[in-house]
């Protein structure tokens with residue numbers, strides 16, 4: 332539960348935008364395209380009343396630093412997997 336302005340909101344009541352994958356063609360990487368796309372997505376999501384954007388990233392990948400530099404932070408949630 333989270334409390335703001337005296338109103339109690341549960342985690343599930345807030346609207347979060349889930350992003351599965353972001354990719355920029357190798358030819359256009361490191362030119363600011365990904366950062367600009369995230370900024371535009373953030374502005375669109377805010378207009379649509381989403382409270383945040385959720386995505387998964389490998390901590391050991393270059394994308395992890397990219398997301399951090401674009402305002403994302405680690406949450407307490409982790410991906411869990413069961414091998415079959």
Ligand SMILES: CC(C)(COP(=O)(O)OP(=O)(O)OC[C@H]1O[C@@H](n2cnc3c(N)ncnc32)[C@H](O)[C@@H]1OP(=O)(O)O)[C@@H](O)C(=O)NCCC(=O)NCCS
Nearest residue numbers: 353354355360361362363364365366387388394396397400
């Ligand atoms: C991760 C990914 C989406 C980033 O997109 P991108 O367009 O390369 O990202 P940007 O160019 O905005 O930023 C990348 C780097 O370029 C640099 N950069 C930003 N603007 C720049 C510009 N105008 N000129 C030169 N370099 C620039 C930044 O310093 C940044 O470095 P950082 O990673 O140390 O922060 C892209 O590399 C990609 O598609 N990777 C493969 C797929 C992948 O890993 N997807 C994520 C899975 S979760």
